[in-house]
Amino acid sequence: MEATLIGLIVIVALALAFDFINGFHDTANAIATSVATKVLTPAQAIAMSAVLNVVGALTGTAVAKTVSKDIVPQEYATLELVGAALVSAIVWNLFTWWKGLPSSSSHALIFSLVGAGVAAGGWGIIIPKGVKKTLMGLVYSPALGFVVPILLMFLLSWLFLRRMRPRMVTRNFRWLQIFSAAFMAFSHGGNDAQKTMGIITFALSAYYNQKFDIVPDWVIFACAIAMGLGTAVGGWRIIKTMGFKVVDLKPVDGFVAETSAALIIEGASRLGIPVSTTHTISSAIMGVGTTKGFKKVKWQVAGRIVQAWIFTIPTCIALGWLLYKLVTLLHL
Template structure:
């Protein structure tokens, strides 16, 4: 068996490992609010999230194409570059999971790819348009995640909540939140699993020395399956942070946060913009919290989350660069 093929197999395994870790790292995105409000038991929430992550992952490849073609040109793809990006992203994901910080798996992968690309060929091989698209999603998705729930909660209050008894509100939105959690899980799979599809396609272009305009079906199916399995494992450290430590949530709050975040993520996936489900649902929870009063949000915990967002970019660029250089030294 030729060394290059062994390298490709190793890359695919690494990519699916990243996808699996992404699944349990980001499980909290879809289920934390429904668990916190006791609308679903943890087992029910994880099972539903795992299934709908897979379904969402099968619904398109626009984001995968952005990863495989718009960050670094496919003609510059090498297995060493892809491997360095994956190792870097996995290291950062595991560290933030261990610390219970809901950081962005998506941006860990993309900026690890940027760092490895810079190490391989300098800043000149990085495609500014693709990085700009990613940064636009990085900024706008959490901003919208904060604002949209405030607007939606205001509309709900004006149209219905002020006329309903508290018990009726709770009973109604317990059912509604199951649907919003399902939508959130579907949207998460539709955006996040595609990053792995894109990175595997990028590796295939390196091995076969050809450009790929379409993501192979086996890549789509394997990435969807890996994310579903990872989601089934669950990420309890981050679930506790997201669901219980930022703001005290009621079913109507969970419904508003999940619906808002899912709409933003689904729209981004349709446009091929890789966004962070973590960023979006985190700020949606904060936005809902502010409708109860500014002091209801535990801003110290929110500050830790924001710090993780900000540090992900420079750390993953540096990690990607460093891992690539180490691979070069080992292979020399």
């Protein structure tokens, strides 16, 4: 077997490993609020999330095309570059999982790719349009994630909640939250699995030395299944941070947070914008918390989350750059 084919197989295995890790790292995004409000048990929530992650991952490739074509040009693709980016993202994901910090797997991958790309050809080869689209998602998804649930909560209060007894609100929204959690899991799979589809397509362009405008079907199915399996494993450390340590949640709060975040993520997926489900749902939880009063939100924990966001970009750029240099040095 030729060395480049072995390299491609290793890259695909690494990418699917990243997808799997993304699944258990980001399980909390879809299910933490449902677990915290006791609408679903952890086992029920994880099983539902795993299935809907797979279904969501099969619904489009717009984000995959952004990752494979709009960050680093495919003509600069090499297996070393892709490998360095993947290892960098995996290392950061595992570190933040170990620390229980809900950082962004999406931005870890994309900015690791930027760092490796800079190491390979300098800043001049980085495509500004794709990076700008990613940064827009980085800024707007948490901003909208904070504002939309506040507006939705006020709308629900004006239309329904003020006329309902607290016990009836809890009973009704316990059922509704199951649907909102399902929607959240579906949207998470639709955006996050596509990033791995994009990186594998990028690797294929390196191996075959040609541009890929369409994501191969086998790549789509492999990434969907890998994310579903990773989600099934779960990420209890981050579930505790997201569901229990940011704000005390009731079913109506979980419904509002999940519905708002899922709508934002789903809209971004259709526009080909890679966003962080972590950023979006954690901001939505904080947004819901502020409707109860600023003192109800545990801002110290929220600060740790924001700290992880801030460190992800420079750390992953530097790590991607360093790993690419190391790989090429060893290859020589």
